[in-house]
Amino acid sequence: MPNVICPCGFSVPKGTKCDCRLKQAKARQAANDKGRGSASERGYTAEWQRESKAFLLALGAPLCACGCGRPANMVDHIKAPKGDMILFWDRTNWQPFARGCNSRKNIKAEGGFGR
Structure with missing residues (x-):
């Protein structure tokens, strides 16, 4: 399979991501997670x-x-x-x-993996 040139200038096999892209994706995900707060901070508590x-029990055995x-x-x-605790x-x-x-x-509606 031929290589392609990443915008950063490195040659990578077609169909794979350059390390610079993976680092960018991880940085986006970390920023998204930091701004999002933990599950308990978002209301998903005991x-x-x-x-x-x-x-779910009140509905019996509900289907999706x-x-x-x-x-x-x-x-x-x-x-x-999105932070509205009444909703x-x-x-x-x-x-x-x-x-x-x-x-x-959720991925379809809101984007996934930090997007």
Whole structure:
């Protein structure tokens, strides 16, 4: 497979990323994570675990809201709260989701991996 020239000037095999690109991606992810706060700082505390589990139990054995037919094993926010704790705790903004579907939804809606 032929090599390509990275914008930094290095020759890399086609289909791979140059070290400079990997470092840039890691730096973007670190900056994104720092500004985002930890899970508990965003509201995902023991109280959230208890309440979201109770929400799923109250629904019986719910299926994922995306329509894939998988059993739901977590609670998703329909509209991302982004720091709005009233929206975060609003149960009308909650829906049952399978973890893989939730990750895919969030990457598609908000960008993933620091983007």
